Amino acid sequence: MRRMLSRTDLDALVRDLLGAGTRVIAPVRRKVQGREFVEYAPVQNPEEIALDGSQPVRPLKQVVFPPTETLFNYKQDKGLVQIQEAPTTFSDTLVIGARPCDAAALEIVDRVMDWDYHDEFWFGHRQATTVVAVACTDSDESCFCTAVGLSPESTRGADWLLIPAGSSFEVRVVTPKGEALLESNKSRCPESDVPEAGKASSAVEEKVRANLAMNPAKLQEWLGAHFEHPLWQKIALRCHGCGACAFVCPTCHCFDIVDELEGVGRGARRRNWDACQPALFTLHGSGHNPRKDQSARFRQRVMHKFSIYPSRFGEILCTGCGRCIRVCAAGMDLIAILAEIGQNAEEAGSTL
Amino acid sequence: MEELRELAKKLLQEKQVNAVVGYECDRRGVRPAFVDDPAGCDRLVFDHRCVQNLPAYLSPRRTNVAGLGRLAVVVKQCDARAVAGLIRESQLKRENLVLIGVRCGGVAANPNESRELGAETLALRCYGCSGTETAMADYVVGEPKTVPAAGGDRDARLAEIEKMSPEERLALWKEWLSRCTRCHACRQVCPMCFCERCVAEKTQPNWIESSPHIQGNFSWNVTRALHLAGRCVDCGECERACPAQIPLGLLNRKLAKIMSARYGFAVTDDPSTPAPIGSYRLDDGQEFIL
Amino acid sequence: MSVPAKEKASSFEPNIVAFVCNWCTYTGADLAGTSRLNMAPNVRIIRLPCTGRIDTLFILKAFERGADGVIVSGCHPADCHYTAGNYHARRRFAVFRELMEFMGVDPQRITFSWVSASEGGKWAEVVNSTTEKVRELGPFVSYPRVAHAQVK
Numbered sequence: 139m140r141r142m143l144s145r146t147d148l149d150a151l152v153r154d155l156l157g158a159g160t161r162v163i164a165p166v167r168r169k170v171q172g173r174e175f176v177e178y179a180p181v182q183n184p185e186e187i188a189l190d191g192s193q194p195v196r197p198l199k200q201v202v203f204p205p206t207e208t209l210f211n212y213k214q215d216k217g218l219v220q221i222q223e224a225p226t227t228f229s230d231t232l233v234i235g236a237r238p239c240d241a242a243a244l245e246i247v248d249r250v251m252d253w254d255y256h257d258e259f260w261f262g263h264r265q266a267t268t269v270v271a272v273a274c275t276d277s278d279e280s281c282f283c284t285a286v287g288l289s290p291e292s293t294r295g296a297d298w299l300l301i302p303a304g305s306s307f308e309v310r311v312v313t314p315k316g317e318a319l320l321e322s323n324k325s326r327c328p329e330s331d332v333p334e335a336g337k338a339s340s341a342v343e344e345k346v347r348a349n350l351a352m353n354p355a356k357l358q359e360w361l362g363a364h365f366e367h368p369l370w371q372k373i374a375l376r377c378h379g380c381g382a383c384a385f386v387c388p389t390c391h392c393f394d395i396v397d398e399l400e401g402v403g404r405g406a407r408r409r410n411w412d413a414c415q416p417a418l419f420t421l422h423g424s425g426h427n428p429r430k431d432q433s434a435r436f437r438q439r440v441m442h443k444f445s446i447y448p449s450r451f452g453e454i455l456c457t458g459c460g461r462c463i464r465v466c467a468a469g470m471d472l473i474a475i476l477a478e479i480g481q482n483a484e485e486a487g488s489t490l
Numbered sequence: 491m492e493e494l495r496e497l498a499k500k501l502l503q504e505k506q507v508n509a510v511v512g513y514e515c516d517r518r519g520v521r522p523a524f525v526d527d528p529a530g531c532d533r534l535v536f537d538h539r540c541v542q543n544l545p546a547y548l549s550p551r552r553t554n555v556a557g558l559g560r561l562a563v564v565v566k567q568c569d570a571r572a573v574a575g576l577i578r579e580s581q582l583k584r585e586n587l588v589l590i591g592v593r594c595g596g597v598a599a600n601p602n603e604s605r606e607l608g609a610e611t612l613a614l615r616c617y618g619c620s621g622t623e624t625a626m627a628d629y630v631v632g633e634p635k636t637v638p639a640a641g642g643d644r645d646a647r648l649a650e651i652e653k654m655s656p657e658e659r660l661a662l663w664k665e666w667l668s669r670c671t672r673c674h675a676c677r678q679v680c681p682m683c684f685c686e687r688c689v690a691e692k693t694q695p696n697w698i699e700s701s702p703h704i705q706g707n708f709s710w711n712v713t714r715a716l717h718l719a720g721r722c723v724d725c726g727e728c729e730r731a732c733p734a735q736i737p738l739g740l741l742n743r744k745l746a747k748i749m750s751a752r753y754g755f756a757v758t759d760d761p762s763t764p765a766p767i768g769s770y771r772l773d774d775g776q777e778f779i780l
Numbered sequence: 781m782s783v784p785a786k787e788k789a790s791s792f793e794p795n796i797v798a799f800v801c802n803w804c805t806y807t808g809a810d811l812a813g814t815s816r817l818n819m820a821p822n823v824r825i826i827r828l829p830c831t832g833r834i835d836t837l838f839i840l841k842a843f844e845r846g847a848d849g850v851i852v853s854g855c856h857p858a859d860c861h862y863t864a865g866n867y868h869a870r871r872r873f874a875v876f877r878e879l880m881e882f883m884g885v886d887p888q889r890i891t892f893s894w895v896s897a898s899e900g901g902k903w904a905e906v907v908n909s910t911t912e913k914v915r916e917l918g919p920f921v922s923y924p925r926v927a928h929a930q931v932k
Contacts, residue, residue, distance in 0.1 A: 170736075171647050171737040196733065206703050376522045379678055382732075385671050396700055399696065400845075406926075411673075413673060467679050469518070470521075471516060471518065474516065651882070657922070660883065660884025660885065660924075689837070697841060705926040712840060712879065713836070713837060716836055745875065748874075752875070767871055770871055774867065778874065779892040
C-alpha cells in the first residue's frame with residue numbers, strides 16, 4: 139500500500155510547520171539581473187516552493203554547515219579573556235524538495251564529522267533538520283549519481299522521499315524522524331491502492347547512466363598507485379584554482395577557523411568554508427607550500443573524493459550532483475576526468 | 491580553423507614556442523586547450539563559444555602554465571587588453587610571447603551555448619565591438635567577420651540601479667552580496683588579479699575579514715572592484731565564474747563609466763597607455779573636495 | 781564659522797574618524813587647537829604620512845567599527861611633502877566616492893578636504909560642518925556591519 143500526498147496537502151503541511159515556528163527550506167526560483175536560477179532558501183509561503191525546477195545552483199550543505207558560523211565571542215579584560223560560547227540550540231528545520239544527491243551528501247559527511255572529533259555544530263543542525271527529498275524527474279549532461287552508487291530515486295540521507303506521480307507525490311518514509319513526520323500528517327497522506335503508473339525515474343536513471351560508467355574500486359586502486367602521473371599536470375593546466383567547485387560541492391566540508399577582532403579587545407572566533415584549490419589552503423608560515431602548483435591541488439581534490447575518503451570511511455566523497463562541472467569557468471569536467479582515469483585503470487590492468 | 495591549426499603546427503614544429511594556448515571542443519562546449527605537440531593542433535577551434543579570456547593563464551601566479559615555457563596564445567581583440575595590462579604592469583614581457591590574433595565575430599555569454607550567435611546570445615562585452623583583430627597580434631587568422639547587432643542597451647541594468655534611491659541601492663547590494671561565500675573565484679579567474687598575496691588573505695592586519703558575513707563580503711567586493719578600476723579589461727569572467735550568481739560585472743562596468751567620464755579613459759590593447767589610477771593630471775576634477 | 785548648537789540638535793552625537801596627513805592637515809589641526817578655536821568634540825584624528833597613504837579600506841574599516849562619518853584631509857594640490865601623493869589620492873578618492881554612491885553609501889558621510897598647516901580656521905570649519913551634517917544624517921546603522929555579540 140502506498141501513501142500519497144497531494145501538492146495542496148504538502149502546502150498545508152508546510153503552512154502548519156511555518157505556523158509552529160519551524161524554519162522551512164526549499165528550492166525557490168530567483169531572478170538576479172536577468173539570470174534565472176533555483177536555490178535552496180528559507181520560505182515564508184508554500185507557494186514559493188519550486189519542486190519541478192532545475193537543480194538548485196548551490197547544495198543543501200549550507201543548511202547544516204553555514205558558510206560562516208560563530209563558535210564563540212571573546213573579550214579581553216585586564217589580562218583575562220572572557221569567552222561566551224555560541225548557543226548550541228539549533229532551530230527546527232524542515233527541508234522540502236532536497237535533491238537525492240544533496241540529501242545523500244549529508245549522510246556521507248556525517249562520517250568525517252563524527253570521526254576523531256564529534257562536531258557538535260554539524261550534528262546540532264543535523265538533528266534539528268528533517269529532510270524531505272524529491273526524486274528527480276530530469277537530469278542533464280553533468281549528472282552522474284549512478285556512477286557513485288546513488289540514483290535519482292535514492293533515499294540516502296533523506297527522512298522522506300517523495301516520488302512525483304502526476305499532481306501528487308508518493309511518500310516513502312525512510313527514517314524514524316520520517317515516521318514522526320508521517321505520524322503528525324497521517325490524514326494528509328492517505329493510503330492508495332492505485333498501482334504505480336510506470337516509472338518516470340527509470341528514464342531519468344538511464345539518461346544519467348549514459349553520462350558516466352565507472353568502477354569505483356578500480357578507480358580507487360589506480361589512484362592509490364598513481365600519485366605521480368602526467369595526467370595531473372595535463373588536466374590541471376586549465377584549472378584557475380578558484381575553488382568554486384568545492385564551494386558548490388554537497389560533500390566538500392573543509393573549513394578554516396579565524397579570529398576576527400570586532401573592536402578593541404573583543405572579537406569572535408568563526409569557522410568558514412574553505413577549499414583545497416587556492417594555494418593559500420596549504421601555504422605554510424615559512425612560505426613553503428607542500429602542494430606547490432595547481433596539479434597537486436587538483437589531484438588532492440580527486441584523491442580525497444575517490445581514494446582517501448573511501449579508504450578511510452568506505453564511502454566515495456561525491457554524490458554525482460555535477461555542480462562542479464556546471465560551475466567551472468575553465469571547463470574542468472569531472473565526468474571526463476573520471477572517464478579518462480577509468481580508461482587508464484583499464485589499460486593498466488587490474489589486479490581485482 | 492585550418493589556418494589556425496596550420497599556424498599552431500608551424501610554431502610548434504619550428505620550435506618558436508613550446509606550447510599553444512587556444513580553445514578546443516569538450517563534452518559540453520568549448521574549453522581552454524594547451525597544445526604542446528604539433529599533432530595535437532587539430533584539436534584547436536575558434537568559434538562564438540570561445541568565451542574564456544586566455545591571457546588569464548599568463549599571470550605570473552600560474553606557475554604550472556609558466557612551466558610549459560614559451561607560449562603562443564590565441565587572443566580576441568578584447569583578450570589582448572589583458573595582455574596589454576600585464577605588460578603595462580610589468581608582469582609580462584612582450585618578446586616572450588607569440589600572439590595569434592583571431593578575427594572574432596563576437597562570442598556568446600556561455601561557452602556551452604548551443605544556439606547560433608545573435609542578439610539573444612551575444613555576450614555583453616561584444617556590444618558595439620568591431621570584431622577586428624588586435625593590433626598587438628604577431629599573426630592574424632580568420633576572415634573578417636561582423637559582430638551581430640546587440641540585443642538592447644548594455645547599460646540598461648546599470649541605469650536601473652542608478653535611478654534608485656541610495657537606501658534602495660544599499661539594500662540591493664546587501665541582498666546580493668550576502669550571497670557571497672568568499673570563494674574568491676572572481677579573483678582567481680581575473681587576468682588582472684595577479685597579486686602574490688591578496689589583501690583579502692592578509693590577517694595582520696585583517697583589513698577584510700575572510701568570513702562570508704555581510705561586512706567582510708561588502709568590504710571584499712568594494713575592494714576587488716576598486717583595485718580593478720582602470721585595470722579591468724571587461725572580459726566578464728568574474729561574473730561568469732561566480733557560483734553565487736552575484737552580478738559582479740555591474741561594479742566593474744560602473745567603474746569603467748567613472749573612468750571614462752572623469753579621466754577620459756577607456757581600456758585598450760595598447761600597453762603604452764598609462765593606467766588612470768597610478769597616474770594623474772594637475773587639473774584633475776576635485777569638485778568633491780572642500 | 782558655525783559652532784555646533786547643542787540645543788537644536790538631537791541627543792545623537794556622531795562618531796567621526798579623520799584620516800589626515802602629517803605635514804599639512806595634522807599641523808593645521810594643531811594650530812586650530814593652540815588657537816583655541818571652538819570645535820565639535822566628535823572627531824578622532826588618525827595621523828598618516830600623506831593622503832597617498834590613506835587606503836580606501838581605512839574608510840571602510842572606520843564605518844565597520846561604528847563610525848558615522850569620515851573626514852579625509854591633506855595638503856593642497858602642489859603642496860604635497862612627497863610631491864604627488866595627494867594627486868594620486870585625489871583620483872582614488874574621486875572613484876571611491878562615486879562607487880560608494882552607486883552602492884548606496886551616502887557620500888555625504890565622507891568629507892574630503894585640503895587643509896594646510898596655516899589653515900587652523902578651515903580645519904575647525906571642516907570639523908564643525910561635518911559633525912553637523914552627520915548629526916543630521918543620523919547614526920549610520922544601515923552600513924553592512926557584522927552583528928556584534930556583546931560579551932557580558
